[in-house]
Amino acid sequence: MLPYNIDHVAIAVRDLDATLADMKSQYGAEPVSREIVESQGVEEAMIPIGGSNVQVLQPLTPDSPIGRFLAKRGEGLHHIAFAVPDIDAAIEHLKSTGARMIDTETRIGGGGHRIAFVHPSAFAGTLVELVEGAT
Amino acid sequence: MLPYNIDHVAIAVRDLDATLADMKSQYGAEPVSREIVESQGVEEAMIPIGGSNVQVLQPLTPDSPIGRFLAKRGEGLHHIAFAVPDIDAAIEHLKSTGARMIDTETRIGGGGHRIAFVHPSAFAGTLVELVEGAT
Numbered sequence: 173m174l175p176y177n178i179d180h181v182a183i184a185v186r187d188l189d190a191t192l193a194d195m196k197s198q199y200g201a202e203p204v205s206r207e208i209v210e211s212q213g214v215e216e217a218m219i220p221i222g223g224s225n226v227q228v229l230q231p232l233t234p235d236s237p238i239g240r241f242l243a244k245r246g247e248g249l250h251h252i253a254f255a256v257p258d259i260d261a262a263i264e265h266l267k268s269t270g271a272r273m274i275d276t277e278t279r280i281g282g283g284g285h286r287i288a289f290v291h292p293s294a295f296a297g298t299l300v301e302l303v304e305g306a307t
Numbered sequence: 308m309l310p311y312n313i314d315h316v317a318i319a320v321r322d323l324d325a326t327l328a329d330m331k332s333q334y335g336a337e338p339v340s341r342e343i344v345e346s347q348g349v350e351e352a353m354i355p356i357g358g359s360n361v362q363v364l365q366p367l368t369p370d371s372p373i374g375r376f377l378a379k380r381g382e383g384l385h386h387i388a389f390a391v392p393d394i395d396a397a398i399e400h401l402k403s404t405g406a407r408m409i410d411t412e413t414r415i416g417g418g419g420h421r422i423a424f425v426h427p428s429a430f431a432g433t434l435v436e437l438v439e440g441a442t
Contacts, residue, residue: 174335177357181316181387185431194430197404199389200309221389222312223358228431247432249384252316254334254356269332295329296320296363297382 175254179303180218180225184238184250188215188230195219195226203228209282214238216282227253227282251289251299259286259304266290278304310389314438315353315360319373319385323350323365330354330361338363344417349373351417362388362417386424386434394421394439401425413439 185191188206195201203217213236219226229250231239241250256262259278267273271294281287283306290300320326323341330336338352348371354361364385366374376385391397394413402408406429416422418441425435 175356178313178316178359178361181313181384183431183433191431194406198401198406198425198430221310224313226313226387245380248427249316249387249433252361252384266333271329271333290333292383295333296318296326298318298384 175256175302177255177306178224179253179255179301179306180227181252182227182229182250182301183248184229184231184241184245185247186230186242188217188228191228192217192219195228201226205283207282208232211279212237212281218282251301253287253301253303253306255303255306257305259288259302262302263288266294271295310391310437312390312441313359314388314390314436314441315362316387317362317364317385317436318383319364319366319376319380320382321365321377323352323363326363327352327354330363336361340418342417343367346414347372347416353417386436388422388436388438388441390438390441392440394423394437397437398423401429406430 201219203219206217208215213232214229217228229238272291274291275288278286278288285306286304288302292299336354338354341352343350348367349364352363364373407426410423413421413423420441421439423437427434
């Protein structure tokens with residue numbers, strides 16, 4: 173069940189516009205998409221860098237997961253997303269290894285992709301997102 | 308000065324062997340390289356995922372940068388590395404934007420590549436590494 177790509181690396185920020193402006197001035201990189209994902213309580217933008225993406229997440233409310241992350245840890249790296257060909261198989265495989273899942277059923281993320289999160293306790297304190305059929 | 312790739316996403320860990328074992332059992336992914344980089348006080352492994360890599364960092368000593376990161380924040384995402392074609396030009400450009408640099412001169416990182424770190428204050432609390440001519 174090798175992921176075929178790092179779909180994105182996500183950064184939690186307080187000010188999406190300011191971060192996109194820094195991204196453009198510092199790295200010449202610009203978003204290909206920007207959307208509000210109500211189910212996750214975020215406004216997000218995707219910035220392609222080579223064959224992967226930086227995803228920038230701004231919380232819609234302070235009590236959303238990203239809002240609470242910012243209150244606790246401040247701005248910074250939030251999660252890494254692996255692109256997988258078959259997310260149901262990936263979830264079943266992870267469960268078989270004893271990895272603790274946040275989502276045992278998929279939900280719909282940005283771009284309409286099926287996603288699921290793996291608990292940070294499963295992999296070196298790192299929140300991992302599985303994304304089916306992206307990038 | 309668009310980076311041409313996300314060279315790697317780095318994770319700070321206490322136990323490199325345990326993390327590589329999790330990486331293999333959970334994701335079927337294995338390292339292509341493993342080395343001690345004395346100048347950075349780490350033992351590191353690179354695990355290719357599609358066109359990018361996960362880098363796993365274990366500190367050589369508690370008072371190294373990664374050792375101090377673990378003591379303060381625990382295991383987890385540490386930095387993101389952008390591959391750039393000309394690192395000297397990239398550093399000059401970043402300085403011209405007012406971005407605070409950790410390294411104003413390059414040093415040699417894993418794999419013998421020229422690298423430089425940009426201070427997290429420059430970009431949404433995120434430690435960014437520039438890597439010349441990798442991936």
